Amino acid sequence: MRAGQKLDRERRPPPGPAPRIQLPAFRRFRLSNGVQVLTIRHDNLPEVSARLVLGNGATSDPGGRSGTALMVARALTEGTAERSAGDVAAALDHLGARFSLDVNHDSTVLSLDFLSRVQDAAFDLLAEIVTQPAFEANEIGRLKEERLDEIASGLDEPRVVASLRWNEVNFGEHPYGMRTGGVEDTVRAIDRDVLRDYHSNYYRPGSATLILVGDLPGAAELEARLERAFGGWQGESTPAEALDDPQPATTRRLWAIPWDGPQSELRIGGIGISRLDPDYPAVIVMNAILGGLFSSRINMNLREDKGWTYGASSRFDARKLRGPYYTGTAVDARASASAVREILGEMERMKTEPPSAEELELAINALTLSLPRLFETVGQVSGRVAQQVIYGLPDDYWEKFSEFVRAVTRSDVERVAERLLDVERATIVIVGPVRDFTAELEALGAVEMRDIYGRPLEG
């Protein structure tokens, strides 16, 4: 032991004074064609994370053509008015830039990561692919085949099968029940005109936000640069059709999908909340206690107490409309029915046994004190800002976030558990050797045997 006070190992060392959390202050401006630009300088490393956010996603797919939004985004790099697909690829790759896309039900986010020394060329290329895609017939044909292969390959994975089928049962006919990339029949029905129409309806400067985070030039230079790159983009936006919220189920549904393997994939849950629901802070606190944290009730029960799984967690996916909530896990097949019972039991226990003061404090601390590390890298910052744009959260949302979460009480948690966690109407999907334990499952409700495609099977 060195000089100074003897080290007390019995107690956790007290934290130092809380650091001042510097959340990103963004500069906001509009290009002459209406594109909104949000920039944040974060220049410890010579890199830039760019995200172009469009407020439409898969729920805007035309009828019978699910998968359109995804395919439009994928087609952007497959040739433009100026360059062939091969030339676009060569240009991106030579810059060392990485293009990626995230098309979900509510939005489309196109990302480009690059070193700041190539930013002029990167902006030009991003503008070119977003605004002038060629949608060349051969390339579209190829993209469709790739998507069909991908759909087929997904069926080799029990975790993918479980998530897809759970989503379909949970949402029924609501557009949230359709996977974002479409299914075989809807993908086959997509052609060049469908893609062109989607692009001209929804890829419009007035509904686009460009988020730039990183080692950026000064304001005047950047504005001039972006004006040159994106200025030619014109056209009016088409408002998206308003959708109704999905409705919770009226009965429990339990699908059992036979799959030979040593584990069962489980998905259990229902309809949650929208991102702008006033209960959002209470719901994320409740979820942290239920299954959101490693030290949550569900993970401690199934992993650390029972040893049935490598991990189990729950999440609320809050979207523009009421999104799903579910617990997902892969458990030792022999424990399948017991694990379902325990998860339902934990959902019920959130109502009958409200959180202790320690549980509540842990959840609130985990959600609020983590903010600094959630805004550390350029990609994290641009991703968080994109959430603000997609859901229309106020500019000071992350500044106020801790305050909202700290205000959540034990009775708020009880109230939202009562409102949302409904074991009698839970949607349950099990993918595993279900014929080995059908009798056990029948004790949990009316079992519907289905194949991996969701088609009914004989008991």
Add this chain to the structure above:
Amino acid sequence: MVSKQAAANGVPRFELAERTLDNGLRVIVQQDHTSPVVSVHIMYHVGSKHERKGRTGFAHLFEHLMFQGSEHVVNDAHFRFVQDAGGTLNGSTWFDRTNYFETLPANELELGLWLESDRLGFFESAITQEKLDNQRDVVKNERRQSYENRPYGLAMETILRMAYPEGHPYRHPTIGFMEDLDAASLADVKEFFRTYYAPDNAVLVLAGDVDVDRAFELSDRYFGEIDRGPGARQVTAPEVAPSEAVRNEIYDNVQFPRVYIFHHSPALGQPGFEAADVLSYLLADGKSSRLYRKLVYEERIAQDVSAHVWPTEDCGLSFIVATARPGVEALTLESAILEVIDDVRAGELTVREAEGGVNRALRSLVNALDGVGSRSDALATAATFLGRPEYINEIFGRVQEVTTDAMVEVAERWFLPERRATLHVLPQRANGESK
């Protein structure tokens, strides 16, 4: 500290400070005040290559036990302390090392040091048979989830068995085999801990919003009193001499054949490593890369293709993986991949594609070093494998200097049939079984 000026040539440069405590613990500090966060990262020089026969998977099982409490940190409290502070944590096991890390708000640096020093200095009194049995079950479920019940999940362990001779330290996977996990006893746990978990067999990295002097002072305060170890026997995985090409096929519950082509290659930071890494970008990263263009775009025989170099301490390994499109045979894919390798060996690379490969590798490196967590990992790895944490700065220059000749040389020396193992994973149906 990272400064804008230091990044003037387009790549960053990280200021490093290093000190060794009296008990042999190497401490590396990388000060960066950009965000009010700090990473506490400790890497032990022990991994699956150190395991003895009949105890595969032990280093990884042991890693799990390190989260089950120590003398002053009860049972699962480790997770709760870190989450309650707003932090995140994990551990991982690799052939050559095991690491444990937390990313915390900067004012909780001491929490991280307290937790890590407690499980290094005061572990044995807290371990029980019950904890071992529970985590053995968790790990068996990890093996089921991540390997056995996942398509193509057993390919890697098969290819390791093909590529390395009997008794070679890299021959078995870190997850281990079920029967060996069953055999692990509490006595094994204690012996393993005493042998390998010692300050003089570890590197501690503190990165982020911390002052260098205070970082060293606190490291000494928390770790200084822990005794040196017995001098762990280090294991060097010997380079495998070129012999004949090996091939195999296995059947899995999948619809499409997949081809794995494995080559021995330079280890992390050894001559040729960066060239092999850049070559992997040039082969399969990006749609203009040689393998993607030929297999996926032009001939349309593959759904996907990737190429990687694993950052190992000793003899390295690199592999190319491609999945067939419907109706395409594994052999067709394999021939197409080998044609591309032959083209590279014949010196067909252009200066322009080499520049692109270098640029992609640099961008990916900068992205990876952005967060203090992954930066600490890179520092600890460089210190443990190479004894040279500065490698995380040197690598930018080394990558920028990679030329077409250097990549051709890698291909000529390493991508040869006599250094190759080829595995086809085929649908069970082809084996006369039904899905």
